[in-house]
Amino acid sequence: MEFFLQQLFNGLAVGGIYALVALGYTMVYGVMKLMNFAHGELFTMGAFLGLTLLGTFAFTEVLGPFGGVFVLILMVMGMVAIMGVLLERVAYRPLRNSPRLSAIVSALGASIFLQNAIMLMYGARFQVYPHGILPNTPISVFGVDIPLLRILLFVVSILMMAALYFFVQRTRIGTAIRAAAIDQDAARLMGINVDRVIQIVFIIGPALGAAAGVMVGIYYGQINFTMGWIFGLKAFTAAIIGGIGNIPGAMLGGLLLGVLEAMGAAYISTAWKDAIAFAVLILILLVRPRGILGERVADKL
């Protein structure tokens, strides 16, 4: 039982990160029907910017560990949101009325460009976050010792997702986003500025990805310029499992993927962990081609 709980918590902690990154994919897809493959690189950019800022300003010394990290994450979110807006302006807006394939190729190109840009700016070596930014004493939950940082990571991911959900469901801008996701032309006729909606989507998605990047940096310590690929792939999978375009779906998909991987590793084989997770993905797609919560893709966003 203890082993099961331990693995469940392991899976949930990783799943929280997958979910946070998956939100960026799913929001862009919901509104634009475009897979933003550069999203993984924005996540990486968040991790690197966080490290740079941490080295430049002594956040934690001035504001204490939690306040410092909070301000750090906010600043990185802001910076990466600007990059997201630029990315949309340069790589996607000119192609908005082109065939969908052009936009996908442009997304892949942007991904490769950003990855190489990060490598040229920061070098190809691993970069390491300083140890002990946040206290990390183990806490006992149901008889299992879990490092405090893992719990924090999970709680912060859930809080961010909940905030996003309420923003999309309860605010005027959120309503506009949902309307644009259903039908851009009709939304335009109703007086919604669709360009601005898309811009907002490209602020929120990258900002959440960037927050995940900083959290990965702080928790795992090690970051490098290729990290966006593997997290991007997992998040993409999570978005599909949950039903692409669906915000609660991305959350559920992320957590589910994390737990599936952990359970596959725990009870079958650690080497087959990914294969098991992807086999489940195929199974879910066979049974529910639109993903678990993806009944009516656009309406739910």
Add this chain to the structure above:
Amino acid sequence: MKKVLCLAAALCFMAAPAFAETIRIGLMAPMTGSWASEGQDMRDIVTLMAEELNAKGGVLDKKVEIVVEDDAGDPRAAALAAQRLSTRKVAAVIGTYGSSVAEAAQNIYDDYDIIQVANGATSNRLTEKGLNFFFRTCPRNDEQAMVAAKALQSMGFSKIAILHDNTSYARGLADDARKFIGEVSDAKVVFFNALTPGERDFNTVLTRMRASDPDVILFTGYYPEAGLLLRQKMEMGWDVPMMGGDATNNPDLVEIAGTQAASGFYFLSPPVPQDLPTDEARAFLAAFEKKYSKLPGSIWAVLAGDAFTAIVTAIEGAGSTDSKKVAEYMRTRLKDMPALTGTISFNSVGDRIGDVYRVYQVNAEGAFVLMNP
């Protein structure tokens, strides 16, 4: 149009003699990807050695030119890199780090009759295929596995967990170690499985390994994952000792794990650069430090330098760049050639003869300390 063609032709003629005076040596290395720090050191070392050689007049009265191709530490990229190098008239190729990467390029070089001298590809089967033009300056996995088995036995561990990462290097080393552990001692392997390289979170693997209650973990994969394993192992409050294979020999390991988590970690390796035995090696490392203001990170990049020396010596000795003659010379007449990591001879299949693995331990300051040599 005609004028352009004439000009182009003229340029070609002018360029042609310049080409005839250089001998091109390829370097296939991971300039990007997870192992980029290894590849960049390889390039720096080989470039410096070529400069030093050219300053002394080159080989066969020709200058040596290094042609670098990036294999990104990825078998698919390596096959492409090998194809590009093969069409660029290189006399021989140095590289690469990583067995599965070297393996993807092996047959391509062999098809083009190009000598390949690998520097960090230690998987046994690379030389067991009987290719004519494959050599390596690094030792083999089975030698390493035997040292691991004996070291674990002499340290008195009886329940051993073996973890690899499914690359041909790590899988091969793990299999050999499992075999030898049974032969040299009555220790039991209580866990044998793999992780996925490139990931960040290994808590699931660690949790499962912990359930099998080993005395020691033998991890045969690479340093980025080893660093994370050490760190996450400490965070879950599990203080079992861990030993790594030679691919964990990189200072970045300590960076990633943090000094506290890395301290006490054992690893197997040929001597690290600072422990190189000869005066020539010390002089070269000093020149390297002067030029690049850093020292090479690991022994694998230094072994690329030895591959360069072996190729140049063999070309000089054979008096030709014809790959059949050069390969023949390397296999039969190149004996006890002085190199940075000691003397080098190759056996009939292209393996380096007689290098010895040592056991190192990371001390409390994060430095690599040689244990009872």
